[in-house]
Amino acid sequence: MKYIDEFRDGRLARNIAAAIAAEVRPERRYALMEFCGGHTHAISRYGIEDLLPGNVQMIHGPGCPVCVLPIGRVDNAIWLARQPGVILCTYGDLLRVPGSARQSLLKVKAAGADVRMVYSAADSLTIARDNPDRQVVFFAIGFETTTPPTAVVIKQAKAWGLSNYSVFCNHVLTPAAIANILESPEVRELGQVPLDGFIGPAHVSTVIGSRPYEYFALEYQKPVVIAGFEPLDVLQAILMLVRQLNEGRFEVENEFSRAVTRDGNLKAQGLVAEVFELRRVFEWRGLGLVPYSALAIKEPFAAWDAERRFAIETASVPDNRACECGAILRGLKRPAECRLFGSVCTPENPIGSCMVSAEGACAAYWTYGRFRQAG
Amino acid sequence: MCLALPALVTELLADDMALVELGGVTKEISMALVEGVAVGDYVIVHVGFALSRLDPAEAEKTLALFAELAQA
């Protein structure tokens, strides 16, 4: 397939890997965080870590939206699904995320709740139009890639005067999470996460552009290279980061220039700004309370805000004590270091959220067999 | 759910919709988030919406960079 196959060429991958091996300085370590779950997935799927010299270490970041959703919000969605007359629509990945008391949307669906998986936010709108006597709630999650589609459907619901439709908004922001990782006490005081550089998200950056990362590069003196999701993209970004670190530079570079510009998608940004506003604080699984890291629906669209319509309150619920998702999401631990990994916790029976989505670090390690070597 | 792939726009439809082709599969997706897309363009599709248009010249540049490494 065009624009896919040529970025997966195994021979070229080995060439880039050889260039990386030739350029790394043996006396130093290169700890690179890929923020985005799509990159975590690609790194595991294509065995990229096996192509890297031992002193280049990939650290998996919190960029999987399913993984960072706190249990309290999953419980809210489960509660919503159980309300009489409600149809809860959601992206498929969310069905198996465990909430409190080992409940999940899949389990309440099996018990009779009307939970429907949608491919697109637009599908939830169609369901609302086709079921005027039911309350249809779209359980919206995701980073800057899924937020603009949610903005489009909220505007459409208002334009159509759809009174049986609302959105339970859980959209979160990438830059806030990166700042939180860089400022976490583990990084500042203990130096447990000596991150040397970042691979910047692919599709998030198509929307927000490369400009928002310029602040990090400067403020924290860390290089950022935005990369596409194909294996050659990731390897090339690693090579670019190695070069920046060797030369003592900390700049924002764009490997994914075929889809990302400095300004990003202004139309999408405009729609998001029209419909959403910043929340003062939002809880992330693994990161805790992060200021100004999530979006809420603005007043003019309040009638389509499920949080207001159903007077939703969110409790803070701690993770299963043995689950290491929190440490994994901050780059402090690897999946194989969790004692539930692969024994009690598997994709069929996930204990923590990192095992649910294909982009979660635990699920990616499990699926592609990395655990055998890491264990 | 973040995975998204470049797809070829084959037909523009009413209401900001379009048909795209991805590995032999045709899908109807929304163009509400992108401007000035024409038939024959590649777009990055995510949860049923085109997020951005692919720039063929930039793609060539990146591929040329890989090829350069191959010769080095």
Ligand code: SF4
């Ligand atoms: S293996 Fe399961 S329990 Fe352990 S950290 Fe990963 S998701 Fe949590």
